[in-house]
Amino acid sequence: MSAAPSHGARALHSSGRARVSAAQKQEPVIVFVAGGKEMAIPAGAVHEIRSTDSLAGEAALLEQADFPWIRHTIERGGTTHYVVSVGSFFGLSRTRPSLVLVLRGVRCALLIDRIERMDSLSAIYALPRAFQGDERRWFLGLALFDDGAVPMLNPRGLLTTEQMERLDARLTASLSGVPA
Amino acid sequence: MTAFQELPEATYVLLRLGDRRFALPADCVEELASASRLDKFPHQTKGVEGVIVRRKRVLAVRDVASLLTGRALLVHRFYLIVRRHYGAQVELEALPVSGDCELIGGVVPLPYEADSRPYFAGCIDLAGDQIPLLDVDKLAAATTPVAELAGSCA
Numbered sequence: 009m010s011a012a013p014s015h016g017a018r019a020l021h022s023s024g025r026a027r028v029s030a031a032q033k034q035e036p037v038i039v040f041v042a043g044g045k046e047m048a049i050p051a052g053a054v055h056e057i058r059s060t061d062s063l064a065g066e067a068a069l070l071e072q073a074d075f076p077w078i079r080h081t082i083e084r085g086g087t088t089h090y091v092v093s094v095g096s097f098f099g100l101s102r103t104r105p106s107l108v109l110v111l112r113g114v115r116c117a118l119l120i121d122r123i124e125r126m127d128s129l130s131a132i133y134a135l136p137r138a139f140q141g142d143e144r145r146w147f148l149g150l151a152l153f154d155d156g157a158v159p160m161l162n163p164r165g166l167l168t169t170e171q172m173e174r175l176d177a178r179l180t181a182s183l184s185g186v187p188a
Numbered sequence: 189m190t191a192f193q194e195l196p197e198a199t200y201v202l203l204r205l206g207d208r209r210f211a212l213p214a215d216c217v218e219e220l221a222s223a224s225r226l227d228k229f230p231h232q233t234k235g236v237e238g239v240i241v242r243r244k245r246v247l248a249v250r251d252v253a254s255l256l257t258g259r260a261l262l263v264h265r266f267y268l269i270v271r272r273h274y275g276a277q278v279e280l281e282a283l284p285v286s287g288d289c290e291l292i293g294g295v296v297p298l299p300y301e302a303d304s305r306p307y308f309a310g311c312i313d314l315a316g317d318q319i320p321l322l323d324v325d326k327l328a329a330a331t332t333p334v335a336e337l338a339g340s341c342a
Binding site: 044057063068098099133134135136137138139141142143146147150152156157158159 | 225227229230231232233236239241244245246247248250272274278279282328332
């Protein structure tokens with residue numbers, strides 16, 4: 009795994025009404041590609057970056073028809089993390105993911121194609137109000153770079169509490185051999 | 189049928205979607221912008237194509253051509269930047285249009301007898317041609333019915 013050096017995110021100052029962060033402090037972000045689409049995530053939300061090859065022996069298979077975008081779990085610190093295929097979750101084109109981002113503070117890991125670069129931002133822009141679907145939960149907002157706007161993934165936004173509870177119940181049931 | 193109400197003489201922007209023309213009150217139009225990069229990302233909101241960045245603001249790009257003409261514009265040559273109201277808040281949105289827009293004044297809109305859809309606020313008669321006058325907020329609401337968020341994310 010390698011991350012290209014920063015190529016200078018546009019500094020965003022107070023003009024944008026859509027800004028959600030006024031702090032001038034630069035926040036490091038990881039720009040990655042999943043399903044052929046660029047997205048970003050705050051670097052602080054990522055606990056560990058692993059290649060899929062290196063996780064081959066650690067990941068457990070989890071087949072759930074209603075969660076086709078979760079096919080594996082991994083154990084970290086005695087807790088189970090659900091590995092979400094980001095491309096599949098968003099219905100993007102089928103690609104070959106090569107990295108897993110294990111997230112901090114949530115029991116979730118992201119299966120992605122590759123890391124595009126590391127960058128830093130002083131602000132992110134709120135999603136325009138025109139967007140009314142689950143994207144308001146999936147994304148913290150939009151990051152503006154020289155080459156366009158990229159959605160900033162909400163580490164807590166992909167799996168709802170209710171979905172996590174369902175997955176936990178099934179996992180417990182499958183481990184005990186009792187159907188959930 | 190639109191109930192007749194006498195609307196004040198005002199200025200209107202004539203826009204073109206494919207081979208059809210529509211009008212918008214000029215006071216809800218911020219500017220006409222040439223095509224800029226359309227950024228798309230996964231979402232579920234029907235009628236919204238993506239975003240453009242304009243003067244350091246992120247604007248949603250709303251496909252109104254599909255609703256008004258039955259087909260989306262394949263090529264975005266210009267964006268009409270309009271003011272959309274969300275309660276007391278106003279947010280700018282970009283509407284892809286086919287060609288140059290035209291500013292006209294000195295006309296009084298009439299009821300639009302030909303179509304009763306709520307986003308038609310009347311019509312403007314230009315040399316016998318009845319141009320539908322659009323209500324931006326009702327038009328935007330009609331492109332994204334709250335109960336009909338698209339199922340696909342891509």
